[in-house]
Amino acid sequence: MDILRFITAGSVDDGKSTLIGRLLYDSKNILVDQLDALERSSRNRGDGSVDLALLTDGLRAEREQGITIDVAYKYFSTDKRKFIIADAPGHIQYTRNMITGASNSELIIILVDARNGVVEQTRRHSIIASLLHLPNVVVAINKMDLVDYSQERYTEIIQDYEEVAAALELQNVTYIPISALDGDNIVDASTHMDWYKGKTLLNLLETVEVNRHTDLEHARFPVQLVIRPQTPEFPDYRGYAGKVTSGVFRKGDNIIVYPSGIEGTVKAVEINNKEAEAIFAPQSAVIHLNEDIDISRGDTIAKKDDTLRLGQDIDALVCWMDEKPLTIGKRYLLQHNSKTVPAIVKEIKYRLDVNTLDQQENPGKAGLNEIVAVYIKTASPLAYDAYNDLRSNGGAILIDDTSYVTVGAVLFQ
Amino acid sequence: MSYQLDYLDQLEAESIHIFREVAGQFERPALLFSGGKDSIVLVHLALKAFRPGKFPFPLVHIDTGHNFPEALEFRDKLAKKLGEKLIVRNVGDTIKEKGLTEPKGKFASRNALQTYTLLDTIQEFEFDACIGGARRDEEKARAKERIFSVRDDFGQWDPKMQRPELWNIYNGKIHKGENVRVFPISNWTELDIWNYIKRENIELPSIYFSHEREVLEYQEQLIAVSSFIQLEPQDRIVTKSVRYRTVGDMTCTAAVASEAHTLDDIIHEIIATNTSERGQTRIDDRVSEAAMEDRKKNGYF
Structure with missing residues (x-):
């Protein structure tokens, strides 16, 4: 038995929390008292039926507003595997939370509303999956019940998404038609979509290979x-x-x-x-x-190899996570594994549009949730790898030198 | 040779890494030790992280005065066996010194008052990090807490101001007066803990195993009869085979009816159960839906 860590990307409207609730519920990982609590709060909100989404909303403000603010971690297991879900909000103002959740994940479930197909948000989530180099992508085409379980619609969405996947060079992309609300193809195979011969979502999660992504070559x-x-x-x-x-x-x-x-x-x-x-x-x-x-x-x-780099003039992509903008010339702390060194961002080369991948040259600064390519100078040399060569030695964080808050996610290039 | 790790080995490796980050990043850390199974597992992991060296922190117990004698005895024995420093601070003393009001009622629990003693102890020893055995699967508010959770001078948790925590990089930078609560077993579930205790053959206080005990049957829960709870004439007192699934105060921890005498029996019971750990055994979490969130915001663990 091993562990699979995955992230679900999508917004409340896509049925993300419902999907997670369904996975836990149908795989019998929800206990009676938790279900009682769920029924109580569903009643309080006056929605009639049990709202599985409430299972993942932990904070009072989230329950009151019906939104997900922060990354919540959920755990369940079957006899094949232990699962750790990073449940992150999907809207653009929460890009930093999604990157946080994705940083530790080996698989991403991207939810697509079957009625709307591939939209801007789908592209953004896919770009993040590609930037963070997630080895497995599952495109869950949800709300199939609202398009009459149409195979034609399903195929159309796949064709659209394949263009996105090819442009981003995503690896191991799998498609599943589901209805999270009714549980079709989540744990049990759907009785409405005989035309789909693939695995159910849980079955896929149980069998997808993760260990082969552990790099045993570069010590x-x-x-x-x-x-x-x-x-x-x-x-x-x-x-x-x-x-x-x-x-x-x-x-x-x-x-x-x-x-x-x-x-x-x-x-x-x-x-x-x-x-x-x-x-x-x-x-x-x-x-x-x-x-x-x-x-x-x-x-x-x-051990000696060709990919390890040693230096203090470093090119990187940075996802900015703070309200105060990233400022050229300001002193930050850079923490990379067990090493923390002072660092200065010398230059912001371009800003990456997370919806289109377009590059905007010399933006001057970077605001909350923006992704920029920078040139960083560190006070002493770092032994690092490019993130795309070796994920485990290619990521770092930037810390504000005075507030000590984590303000940036750094991907070495 | 196989280069695959079992899930328990993966969890263990992650926890040891977190322990060593605490040692590397802080000057005066402490391990909050209660004598319960989760903190016993923490101690076991610390041995793996630091032996043959000494622990770079003392064990600290905030004693409410309402603990199970078996847990206290176990605590003292373990600290002595390991040759590690144990600091005990009593909630009873804080109540006297600060003129706090003792909670009233049938199951008057000092649980909430622990926070006062904890914050005083942090101040007394200038602890900059406190390692605790909380797990994210225990409760909804905990599911959102970071592994390195920064608290202000009042020990308060602000869920909306949490630092992003990426990869396995933990940011423990703080200002004077602030401290960090560190949760090395965040990603473990109750079942993982028991499977690990079994695999590693970790010794536990006897109350985790089935034993005969006089209990009060109260709203489907079984509360140990002790001098800390108020009995009334109409109370139904029975002697039953019970065990404890969690070990907290005698006033707010309920026992479960059980014939589980071995770790295997316990694991079978947990797999078969349909009630969560806290739901079944903690009276204090039933008060409101956000009970834990509120206590954490006030500086609780």
Whole structure:
């Protein structure tokens, strides 16, 4: 059994919350008292029937306004897999929430209203899926009941979406005709659409391959802390504790420590306080080296390869997440894995229109929810990868130097 | 060799990473330890994150004075066995010092008063991060909370001002006076916790397993008879085989009828149950739909 983390993209009007409610309900992951609470609040709102969407709206303001403000995480499991859903709002003013939810996801469900087909919002969600390099895309064509379960309409939407997918080079795109409200093709196969021979949504989620997207080739190990007990029992123990973000390390491997560039060899690797044959992504582990090298938090232990870059002049895409605009020349903090360094945005090259992918040159600044291509200068060198080469070492955040709020998502280019 | 991780290994790896980020980013962290299963799992994960080194934080218990004796005994034994520092602060003392009003009623719970003692303790030791065992599957407000959750000087949670949390990068930068609540097992469910306890053979206080106990049957819930609750002549007191699914105060935690004597039995029971953990056993969450959200905004865990 493993874990699939996925995000659902769409707005309340597309039936996103209903879809999640339906997945939980039909897979028997909702318990009696939660259902009671649901029935109570549905009654209070005077809607007659049980509103499955209420299951995912956690905050009072959200329930009152019938909207989703923030990313909510939902958990369910079947005997095949544990699922973690990032339920993020879909409107353009919540682009940052969607990017937050997508950053940890391996799959995205993009909801399309069968009546409206591929619209601006569908394109925007697909662009975000492409920017964040999500390895699997499921296009759920919802509200099939409102188009008489028409296969023709379904095929038409697929043809439209294929153009979007091709332009964005999306990988592993799957289409499913559903009705979230009635549960068609969510957990159980629809009785209204005999023409559809594919998997139900749950079945697809249970079987889609995720592990093959773990990169085992490029070994990276950001050091979080040095374990040095200096006790009578462990006088000389010196272990570098961190997470294998990609790749594999084993005893005898030749490694390089970044940013210093000093070379060394692995003396032993440890998992759970025991020596292991190998450590691999995404394990938390300890590495011991044969050489006495000065290593501290923020350094990266890696094996030599062609994709790793070392530098302090960095091109990146930034999704801006703060009310105050991104300002050229202002000092920010950039946090990349376990390393935090001062950074200045030297230049904003262009702004990306998230609805059309058009580039607007030299916008001067970037506002909330905007995506811009920038050139960043950091105070000391970073060992990073391009996001599209290696997701786990290609992302960072920008922190406001005075408010300490997270203000930007950085994708290294 | 296979490079695939089981789901429990994936959860464990994520939690250890979070623990080490706390050690790397904060000067004076603390682990809030209650003696309940979730905080026991936290301690187990901390061992994996830091041994053979010492924990870079003390264990801190905010004792309401209404705890199960079995849980307190377990707490002391565990801290001693590990050789780690344990700090206990009592809600009873805060009530006296600050002249707080003791809650009244049949099941007068000091649960809400814990917040006062917690905030005082944070101030006393200048803790900049408090690690807790809350899980997002427990409750709707928790489902929206970050793994690094920044609180202001009053310990308040502002759900609308939360920092975006991307990839596995946790922003723990704060101003003096603020602190961060850190939840390393955010992504675990109740069943994950039990499966992990079984796999790792983690010892638990005896009250998690079926035992005979005198309980008050009250609105379909079973409340342990103790000096902390007020009994009335018409109350129905019975002796039953029960166990605890969660361990909080004796005044606000209900037992469940159970014959589960082993971890396997418990896991079977949880898979078969149709009621959620908090719904079945927490009297304090029944008060209103936003009970937890409101308590969190006031500085609760």
